[in-house]
Amino acid sequence: MNAKANKNHVTSIEPAYYEAITEAIRKEAVKILKNETVVGVVGYLPGRRKGTASPALVTTVEEAEKLIFSPACVNNLSVYLTKAKKGVLKQGKVGIVAKGCDMRALAGLMTESQLQREDLFIIGVVCPGVYGFGVQRTGTLTEENIARKCRECTVHMPEGADVAAGTHAELADLTPEEAEEMARIEAMPQTERWAFWKEHFSRCIRCMACRQVCPFCYCEQCLCDKNRPQAVESSPRPAGNMAWHLVRAMHLAGRCGGCAECERVCPMDIPLNLLNRRMAQELKELYDFEAGLTPVEKGPLNEYKENDDQSFIK
Amino acid sequence: MPQIITEQNLRNLIDLLVKEAKLVVGPKLSGSVVLYEPLTAGSDLTLDALPRRSSKELFFPICEDILSYKRENGAMKVSDMDRSKFPEAVLIGAPPCDAGSPAILDAVMSWDYKDEFYLERRRKSTIVGIACTKGDDACFCRAVGLAPDAEAGSDLFLTPLKDGSYACKAVTEKGQALVAAHQNLFAEGAGAEPKPFVDQAVEKLDLVKIKKWLEEHFEDPLWEKIADICVGCGACAFICPACHCFDINDEGSTDDGVRRKHWDACGFAKFTNHASGHNPRDVQNKRYRNRIMHKFKYYDDKFGKTLCTGCGRCIRACPVGIDIAEILEQINSK
Numbered sequence: 001m002n003a004k005a006n007k008n009h010v011t012s013i014e015p016a017y018y019e020a021i022t023e024a025i026r027k028e029a030v031k032i033l034k035n036e037t038v039v040g041v042v043g044y045l046p047g048r049r050k051g052t053a054s055p056a057l058v059t060t061v062e063e064a065e066k067l068i069f070s071p072a073c074v075n076n077l078s079v080y081l082t083k084a085k086k087g088v089l090k091q092g093k094v095g096i097v098a099k100g101c102d103m104r105a106l107a108g109l110m111t112e113s114q115l116q117r118e119d120l121f122i123i124g125v126v127c128p129g130v131y132g133f134g135v136q137r138t139g140t141l142t143e144e145n146i147a148r149k150c151r152e153c154t155v156h157m158p159e160g161a162d163v164a165a166g167t168h169a170e171l172a173d174l175t176p177e178e179a180e181e182m183a184r185i186e187a188m189p190q191t192e193r194w195a196f197w198k199e200h201f202s203r204c205i206r207c208m209a210c211r212q213v214c215p216f217c218y219c220e221q222c223l224c225d226k227n228r229p230q231a232v233e234s235s236p237r238p239a240g241n242m243a244w245h246l247v248r249a250m251h252l253a254g255r256c257g258g259c260a261e262c263e264r265v266c267p268m269d270i271p272l273n274l275l276n277r278r279m280a281q282e283l284k285e286l287y288d289f290e291a292g293l294t295p296v297e298k299g300p301l302n303e304y305k306e307n308d309d310q311s312f313i314k
Numbered sequence: 315m316p317q318i319i320t321e322q323n324l325r326n327l328i329d330l331l332v333k334e335a336k337l338v339v340g341p342k343l344s345g346s347v348v349l350y351e352p353l354t355a356g357s358d359l360t361l362d363a364l365p366r367r368s369s370k371e372l373f374f375p376i377c378e379d380i381l382s383y384k385r386e387n388g389a390m391k392v393s394d395m396d397r398s399k400f401p402e403a404v405l406i407g408a409p410p411c412d413a414g415s416p417a418i419l420d421a422v423m424s425w426d427y428k429d430e431f432y433l434e435r436r437r438k439s440t441i442v443g444i445a446c447t448k449g450d451d452a453c454f455c456r457a458v459g460l461a462p463d464a465e466a467g468s469d470l471f472l473t474p475l476k477d478g479s480y481a482c483k484a485v486t487e488k489g490q491a492l493v494a495a496h497q498n499l500f501a502e503g504a505g506a507e508p509k510p511f512v513d514q515a516v517e518k519l520d521l522v523k524i525k526k527w528l529e530e531h532f533e534d535p536l537w538e539k540i541a542d543i544c545v546g547c548g549a550c551a552f553i554c555p556a557c558h559c560f561d562i563n564d565e566g567s568t569d570d571g572v573r574r575k576h577w578d579a580c581g582f583a584k585f586t587n588h589a590s591g592h593n594p595r596d597v598q599n600k601r602y603r604n605r606i607m608h609k610f611k612y613y614d615d616k617f618g619k620t621l622c623t624g625c626g627r628c629i630r631a632c633p634v635g636i637d638i639a640e641i642l643e644q645i646n647s648k
């Protein structure tokens with residue numbers, strides 16, 4: 001990774017850092033709207049409640065001057081670019097504010113021919129992290145309120161953006177909670193691990209928020225919506241819930257960019273990103289592949305190589 | 315003289331009700347979230363936390379079997395569920411934004427079609443509501459005509475007092491009966507002062523004015539602005555105390571299976587998809603508009619009630635920060 005030498009390790013990220021990013025985003029968004037590089041910019045606007053923000057598609061200079069970046073800017077905005085979800089691209093070239101983790105989704109979507117680089121103007125954000133769910137939203141980001149995924153972030157510096165907003169800062173010595181939880185689950189006997197997931201999935205209400213915020217859930221016909229014949233039980237019961245989450249984990253293997261949006265939006269606190277990470281780990285071990293760092297022609301599960309590991313064929 | 319119950323006696327009441335083989339449902343810690351779940355003992359009750367899902371599921375479960383079918387000797391045998399087996403239930407510890415919802419839903423559930431699954435559970439239930447002393451900036455019950463101390467929907471209403479006990483008010487005969495059957499747990503007394511109720515960030519809304527605006531703005535750029543960011547999930551509807559749409563699916567094989575009724579949401583793209591392939595609400599702005607219209611216009615037109623209790627769950631849970639209170643404030647100020 002670049003800029004390692006310039007790392008500025010601190011114990012808290014003060015509001016001023018985010019304000020500087022906000023200024024840079026506004027300046028850039030106003031410029032590209034004014035010179036008609038883009039028809040709109042997908043970014044964040046402040047919410048009514050203290051310390052909240054919402055995604056927004058801004059199309060005028062006045063609106064662009066209200067864009068913000070703060071630890072409340074949790075969303076992965078690339079979901080708004082996929083045809084199946086929003087398809088704002090059909091209006092013309094668009095600008096998008098993207099944190100490092102969101103850039104991975106953009107790269108993945110380019111890999112899968114869902115986006116063309118030339119249709120995008122990417123305002124990358126050098127992001128020190130965002131809030132976790134249900135934390136104190138004080139404006140200052142600390143070890144206490146940072147999101148779980150940000151504790152192990154490897155993409156603070158977005159690569160491949162048109163411009164980058166912010167300098168490099170990150171919190172020092174964060175506990176890698178997700179990795180620890182992964183290790184704890186891995187160490188469980190299989191029956192216990194099964195019980196762990198069964199318990200979590202039993203709470204699932206099938207609101208499909210996980211699917212709807214996922215940039216890679218862009219299938220126009222989701223297997224789980226099929227009812228003639230029904231492929232996966234659509235009623236929120238343990239068997240169907242289990243099937244849905246396992247189908248989704250498998251479908252995202254080698255594709256998921258790790259933005260953890262599915263986990264963030266789950267109203268029932270199901271730790272879905274652990275499944276994604278587990279799949280990513282398999283891909284890393286088997287194919288030395290990490291999804292979405294840069295656009296590639298084909299992911300490892302979409303192509304055959306003679307030297308692929310074939311030991312699973314018995 | 316008002317009646318008083320101590321926290322310990324409230325928990326003892328739960329123990330007794332469980333012994334009486336009643337289904338007792340209340341806020342309970344389940345993993346990392348608090349949900350309304352069957353309580354096995356008084357110590358299970360979690361006070362002072364708004365459960366992640368509303369209490370509507372006691373009457374309108376997330377998923378229930380409505381009949382089963384089985385092919386036997388070439389003939390299909392269909393069996394109805396035996397509703398007489400639904401247990402007598404007591405819902406304990408629901409704040410006004412939850413306790414108030416069944417009273418609103420009764421209207422639609424006993425309208426052109428009587429939903430016997432819902433109504434039978436309602437007949438067999440008693441609701442012990444509790445005044446709310448905790449909240450956050452997503453709460454807006456006052457704005458929609460309720461209040462942290464609103465008794466609407468409760469059979470017995472508890473108000474937390476500063477000394478840790480609760481003032482009890484029997485609002486209905488069911489509430490009186492519950493107190494009468496366990497009189498030794500309740501004491502006479504003027505009691506201490508109530509604990510302070512929650513302050514709310516949203517001013518009281520003019521629901522008549524909002525309804526009028528909705529009547530005149532079926533087409534409005536507002537709907538598109540919201541739909542720009544709405545991702546079309548069902549989180550807002552599923553955790554709402556008042557949303558009550560459901561779907562029915564036959565699940566199983568052609569020889570053996572179950573017909574199930576389960577939650578559905580107007581945010582889903584296929585919610586109104588017709589068998590013909592035509593979808594009258596084909597884009598998200600029409601779907602979100604329906605959500606607001608249903609809550610603040612259609613339901614009022616039909617039943618004279620607002621289909622929202624201001625619990626704020628949809629605001630807290632929306633993946634993209636859509637804030638219904640902010641939208642209502644916007645309409646209110648037009």
